[in-house]
Amino acid sequence: MPRGRVLIVDDEANARTALSEILREEGFTTETAADGFKALGKIDDFQPEVILTDLKMPGLDGLGLMEKAKEAAPDAVVVVMTAYGTIGSAVDAVKRGAENYLTKPLDDAEALVAIVAKGIEKSRLLQETRRLRDRLRERNVFGHVVGEHESVKALLEMVQQVAPSRASVLIVGESGTGKELIAEAIHQNSPRANRPFIRLNCAALAETLLESELFGHERGAFTGAIGRREGRFKQADGGTLLLDEVSEIPPPLQVKLLRFLQTREFERVGGNETLKVDVRVIAATNRDLEDQIRAGRFREDLYYRLNVVTLTIPPLRDRASDIPGLASFFLRKYAQENGKRIEGFDDEAIDALLRYRWPGNVRELENAIERAVVLGNGPRIQRKHLPSNVVPSDVREGTPKVPGATIYELEKWAILETLEAVGGSTSRAATVLGISPRKIQYKLHEYQGGGERKSKVPEE
Ligand SMILES: Nc1ncnc2c1ncn2[C@@H]1O[C@H](COP(=O)(O)OP(=O)(O)OP(=O)(O)O)[C@@H](O)[C@H]1O
Ligand SMILES: [Mg+2]
Structure with missing residues (x-):
């Protein structure tokens, strides 16, 4: 396997050939150019990982090339070459983004190979990082949020606007509209994307369990608390916590959540050590929280803390x-x-x-x-x-047409449809149809046998 692609740029033909030979012998793939402009012309096809360039050249010089190469080959690493006595210009190049420098004439082939090999390694790291970042972006920046409707576009625009900050977001929408998906999209588009995204369903736990789940607990805080345990807030440190079905948080816990949102501080259940974390809170609900406030079930002050921004997902x-x-x-x-x-x-x-x-x-x-x-x-x-x-x-398949269908077809259709509508219970279907369960069973037997049988239907 080739060790990497090196573009050698020097106005001296002898230098180009010599460098190229040394590097090829060491397993690198090389390409050469006599000045900066010619080098730029080769970047697209050759995709260099290291650009080894002389600084002083006619036309576009080394620094100019470095500047322009940033766009064409953003992951390429630049190593500059400079004559003895002009080290100052090499140092300047390094300050402007060159990875390393070599002095000319080159007398140390080993140093050259080592520096180029390191450059390749660095460039591959940059390439890998970019690939990961692109993939993340592809996958997450609404990668799997499907929707062209104006309301969805507006929603995604809002997501992009609120994602960068730590502001609490309240997501409101009927069941199954995509609240969790949107919460994840906010997280993935935020600077917290590489930190945890933690979700807690507030409706699933009783009050004491919910409190310990959120804030953690100390050893012996309650029966069964054998050791200290960290809660979701701690787990989500640096990241995002989604409080799903937030309307279901019992009032005493609402107070504690409010305090957290005000101070970013909390204590574990049964403890008095105050912990501070950096967590973005997203809350989701399929209920009308304002109704819940009027009914005295949800604190108004908490509501205002949670809905710094409200995103409504239309049904x-x-x-x-x-x-x-x-x-x-x-x-x-x-x-x-x-x-x-x-x-x-x-x-x-x-x-x-x-x-x-x-x-x-x-x-x-x-x-x-x-x-x-x-x-x-x-x-x-x-x-x-x-x-x-x-x-x-x-409009279902097999719906008999009238006129056109036989009584047998109509009866079969009526029985099967009714059975399906009542969930398969023959006794309930019988009540609806006004016939005996036995007759339905008999008929089903007949239908399973396939086709019309001429046997006698039992008397009612
Ligand atoms: N716009 C969308 N594009 C693609 N998939 C979507 C979209 N909206 C929702 N989904 C998918 O639909 C399913 C339900 O979404 P999600 O779990 O986010 O809804 P929810 O509002 O949180 O539901 P619930 O209220 O029941 O918790 C998920 O599998 C999700 O990936
Ligand atoms: Mg959900």
Whole structure:
């Protein structure tokens, strides 16, 4: 494997050849140029990792080249060469961003190789960092937030505006609208992106547990507290803490949370050591907190601390134009997960997705698509692959036409639909249809046998 790409820039032909030979012998790939402009012309194709350049050259000199190369090859490392007695200019070049310098004429091939090898190493580190950063950006700067609707664009703009600061953010939206996704997007777009993103569901724990989960506890703070434990605030130090379902925090804890937001200080449960952390708090709720305040269940002062900025995520039914995009996104995701080749949806399926009200919002849509991918076997998702609540029963596959259908077909349809609507209970379906459970069972047996049987239906 080549040890790296070195671009040698010198107006003296002999120097170019000599340097090139030494470096090639050591396994580097080289390219040469007689001045700065010629060197720039080679950067795109050659992609040098180290630029080894003379300082004094006609046309564009070493410093000029260094300046211009920053754009064309941002991860390339520059090593300058300078004649004995002009070290000052080399030092100046290093101050302006050159990685190292060598003096000419070169009498120490080992030093040359060592300096170039180090330069390559440095450049590869820079390349790797950039790749990681780009990938992070791709993945997180709304990489997987799908949405073209004005309201979503405005929301993402807000995310970008609030992300850099530590201001508390309150995210409001119905269940499944993407509150957690947006909270993560804020974190990933903030300077805290490389620090922890911690989430705590405040509805899931009873008061004492919630307090210790948030603030940690000392050994023996309560029965079962065998050792000291750090809480989520401590874990999130330097990063972001998402308090999900924040409306469910009991009032005594609301006071403690308020104090934290005012001072960034807290104590572990059962302790008196005051801890200070740097945590950005994002709160999410699917309730109307102002209603909760009026009802005396949520502190108004805490509300104002939490909602320095409020982001409201509109329900999916109010941005129906995003449904096809989201559906395709989830289709790709689950087709890949399940190793299936499905290209898209047929018109009827899209139509059904657009008509539905989506009480469970994006999460419900995601689940519906996952299910359709699992059930589907053709190249396209059809209406019949969608959950029955999404597809209105009057347009469902197999709905018999009147006139046209036989009584047998109508009866079968009525029984199966009713059964599905009541969750599969034959006794409840029987009540609805006004027939006996036994008759339903008999009919089901018959349908499973396939086709119409002429056997006698038992008497009611
Ligand atoms: N705009 C979007 N683009 C892509 N995926 C989305 C979008 N909005 C939500 N999702 C996906 O939908 C699912 C539900 O989102 P999320 O968990 O963030 O919702 P939530 O508002 O926190 O829900 P809940 O109130 O139930 O906690 C997740 O899998 C999420 O990735
Ligand atoms: Mg959530």
